[in-house]
Amino acid sequence: MLTNRQLTIAFLTVPLLLGVSACTGPEPAPIVAGGTTSATPAPPITPPTSVPDLSSAENLAENLTVPWGMAALPDGSLLVTERESGEIKRIVDGTTTTIGSLGGEVAAAGEGGLLGLAIGPDFDTDPRLFAYLTGPTDNRVVSLEYNVDGLGEPVEVLTGLPKANIHNGGRIKFGPDGYLYVGTGDAGQDSSAQDPASLGGKILRITADGEPAPGNPLEDSPVYSLGHRNVQGLAWDSADRLWASEFGPxxxxxxxxxxxxxxxxxxxxxxxxxxxxxxxxxxxxxxxATSSPSGMAIIDDVAYIGGLRGERLWQVPLAAGTAGTPVSHFDGQHGRLRDVIEGPDGALWIATNEGDDSRVLSVTTR
Structure with missing residues (x-):
């Protein structure tokens, strides 16, 4: 393993200078900044003409309890995690069944619990689910064998991720390269985000067995990027560029x-x-107040991001690695939106975050 000094040299670290405060006054519009180390704004991108139509929204499922993560199976069915119960639900043709529970593994306090969910890229030959959960001592990623009759016992993939009542991260997705990307939070210890030896406040990139993925910035480290507060959404555009949504303070x-x-x-x-x-x-x-961006899907180079505190769906056009002007939809009409994934035929599947009255919506984008 590399030493902390080697890690620090490889990832540029700087002294901590933060001094931020809550903003007051009218809600300002989103700023399109260009995403470079320069303050020069990027040229505007025309918002897409394809706008989700509220009248086409349908309920795929109702009466879910605090859903957090979703994954679509190759057969078109939907899997959903419930953060507090530790259960994984399967939704087929409007019918919801519990196919497994990690309740005995999960310590659901504060923002922690059973969080992100992903299916492996070789699911047809290796039917495994991957879940991110908060346990008694850490956040961790586990895998479970899947079949329609139930799930196997959890197998540790990655352990030792810092946990707290807040900022547990939790989003996991397999990328186009076949490796698992893991978004973590700083677990309330903000200095960890700038510490390359810590797994908190990072995006990690690992194999399905939990090893650092080949081609990472450092060969023996799972850290892919750093300086994050609480990563909540991961998705890739048509050129396989990774985008991430993140809570600010x-x-x-x-x-x-x-x-x-x-x-x-x-x-x-x-x-x-x-x-x-x-x-x-x-x-x-x-x-x-207008965002708190959580789960995200990218369809036809348009990012769709669920807003929790903002209670709306944000639509952001992407072009050549640059984001355009965000447009919001459904403001306040469906409550808090926790996760967004692409369903069959390019539809958006959106999990609301409304306690025992949570739903999964299907919204047509084409």
Whole structure:
């Protein structure tokens, strides 16, 4: 393993200078910043003409309890995690059944519990699910054998991720390269985000067995990018570029274009100040009241991001690695939106976050 000194040299670290406060006054519009280390704004991108139509929204499932993560199976069925119960639900033709429970493994306190869910890229030959959960001592990723009659016992994939009542991260997705990407939070210890030896406040890239993926910035480290506060959404565009949504601290929620080894500034900076050594966010929501961006799907190079506190769906056009002007939909009409994935035929499947009355919606995008 590399020493902490080697890790620090390989990932540029800087002194911690943060001093942010909550913003007041009217809700400002999102800022399109360009996502570079320069403060020069990027040229505008025309918003897409294809707008989700509220009248086409349908309920795929009702009466879910605090859903957090979703994954679509090759047969068109939907899997959903429930954060507090630790159960994994399967939804087929409007019928919801429990196919397994990790309740005995899960310590659901604060923002922790059973969180992200992913299926492996070789699911047809190796039918495994991957789940991110908060346990008694850490956050961790486990795998479970899947069949329609139930799930196998959890197998440890990656352990030792820092946990707390807040900022547990939790989103996991397999990328186009076949490796598992893991979004973590700083677990309330903001300095960990700038510590390359810590797994907190990072995006990690690992194999399905939990080893650092080949081609990572450092061969023996799972760290892919650092300087994150609480990563909540991961998705790839048509050129296989990784985008991530992230909670800010009362100000400066972010949509970031992720570069291997990139430093996204937390806690030294937030948003897009053009500070040397850090990568600016592509989109900045100055007030978390309109966003708190959670799960994200990218369809036809348009990002769709669920807003929790903002209670709306954000639509952001992407072109050649640059984000355009965000447009919001369904403001306040469906409550808090926790996760968004692509369903069959390009539909959006959206999990609401409304306690025992949570639903999964299907919204046509074409």
């Amino acid at each position: 009362e100000i400066d929620d972010e949509l970031n274009l992720i570069e291997p080894g990139g430093n996204y500034g937390w806690p030294t900076v937030t948003g897009a100040p053009g500070a040397d050594g850090f990568i600016d966010a592509q989109v900045v929501w100055p007030s978390t």
